[in-house]
Amino acid sequence: MIYRDATRADLPAIDALFRTSFVATFGHLYAPRDLADFLAGFTPEAWAGEFAEPELRFRLAEDERGLAGFAKTSGLTLPAEATAPAHELRQLYLDERAKGSGAAQALLDWALEQGRARGAEEMWLSVYVDNRRARRFYEKNGFEDRGAYAFMVGEHADEDRLMRRIL
Template sequence: MIYRDATPADLPAIDTLFRVSFTATFGHLYAPENLAAFFAGFTPEAWAEEFAQPDLRFRIAEDEQGLAGFAKTSALTLPATVTSRPHELRQLYLDERAKGSGAAQALLDWAVEEGRARGADELWLSVYIDNHRAKRFYEKNGFEDRGPYIFLVGEHEDEDRLMRRAL
């Protein structure tokens, strides 16, 4: 596995991996119109606008088949109550073939270091309440549940959990 900072040329592959991974993991939870409304917010222009934000960073994992995963960090956007300097892991997605490869750990380690490099002393994320594999992974890495968060997929309200790790 090779890890590197993303470039604008990577955005179409990131979008594809995001859609495939999200649908494989969560697609069964939503009516087709809610899933379509959610994905409508992820246009090439929206990805490019995010990529251009100075505080937002993308890191990708690649193998011989291409993009295997990505992570995205930024300043805190979640509605968390903080008393220190936060940073956020906004997305971490893997292709099915990369699960169990160590790519998730490498991307999370990068996100932690990215937060530290930006002067943060805590890292926040949200995770779907019934995504037990992801919750175990984050807990194993020092994240603690800090309460509920409503995540909208179209008009469907999911309960996510806000999680925090001291850096």
């Protein structure tokens, strides 16, 4: 696996991996209209807008087949009650082939380092309440459940859990 910072040229591949992974993992939870409305927010212009944000960073994991995963960090956007300067892991998605490869750990380690480099003392994220694999992974990495968060997919409110790790 090779890890590198994303470039603007990587945005179509990031979008494709995000859509494939999100639908494969969560698509069965939603009415088709809610899922379509949610995914409609992820346009080429929206990805480009995020990429242009100075505080937002993307990191890629690539193998011989191409993009295998990505992570995205920024300043805190979640409705979390931070008690110190905070950073956020906004997304961490893997292609199915990359699960169990160590890519998730490498991308999370990078995200934690991004927070530290920006003076954060806390790292926050949200994770779907029934995504047990992800929750175990984050708990193993020192994240603690800090309460419920309504993550909207179209008109459907998922229960996510806000999680925090002290850096």
